[in-house]
Amino acid sequence: MRALRWHGKHDIRCDTVPDPIIEQGRDAIIKVSTCAICGSDLHLFDGFMPTMESGDIMGHEFMGEVVDVGKDNHKLKVGDRVVVPFTIFCGECERGNFSVCEGSNRNAAKADKVFGHTTAGLFGYSHLTGGYAGGQAEYVRVPMADTTHVKIPDGLTDEQVLFLGDIFPTGWQAAVNCDIQPDDTVAIWGAGPVGQMAIRSAGID
Incomplete structure (x- = not known):
């Protein structure tokens, strides 16, 4: 597939990379239909955000169609249209504090040292937030996809719902x-x- 990748300060390229695959039971693979560029992406472009690595796939505002689901994901099926939020969350927080989900950031200890408290795992936004591939790509793996999604009703266009992410x-x-x-x-x-x-x-x- 094709994807936008960070290779250093002021160096973003559209590269050919392997398609994502299901890695865990709650995953889904999304075929991206529409994505956006966030002002926060400028922090990556300008080299302001630490722990980016050459080859990281960018993008955290995206939506698309489900093309594959993990065996434990019972909320989504192939063909569903979804908006995927910036934050990856397990859905088990009793307080509903999904943006600081302690279960989704694979590098929570590192983030805790830098920020004072970890964020949730975030798409396409450095290894402090889990090092997850972003959605400025043809396909993206969504972890914890049974909770990390907004299902789109029939009749709504991408342009009407993309900003929900x-x-x-x-x-x-x-x-x-x-x-x-x-x-x-x-x-x-x-x-x-x-x-x-x-x-x-x-x-x-």
Whole structure:
């Protein structure tokens, strides 16, 4: 398959790489139909994020069609359309703190030293977050895919749902954290993509 790979600061290439395969029972393989570039990818491009390795596949905003599932994945079937969130999560957290899932980051101890607390495993975002291949590729392996997905109902286009993977929840969470009331006046600084999503989530026309 073809995939965008990081080879160093300011060096991103479209390379031919082996197709991903099922490695664990809860996995799924997704044929990517649409992906996006996140502002966070600039941290990788500019060499700001440590522990990237030459050949790492980038991308954490993607969606597509399920083409294979592991034997223990009973939530997905071949042909399902899904958006895959940035964070990989086991789904067993009693607090619902999926973005800091301690079960999905294969390098949790290293992340704990650098960040003070581990993040969840993240797609295409350095070996501090698990070293998982990202979705700027033709196919991607999704670990814990029975929980790490948003199933798309029939009749919705990729363009209508792609942002559910990262950018829309980021803006929505900002609005939720502000506890906006119906008679509040809201000001949002920065009208980039996340700002636009925060505006919409705040109920502003």
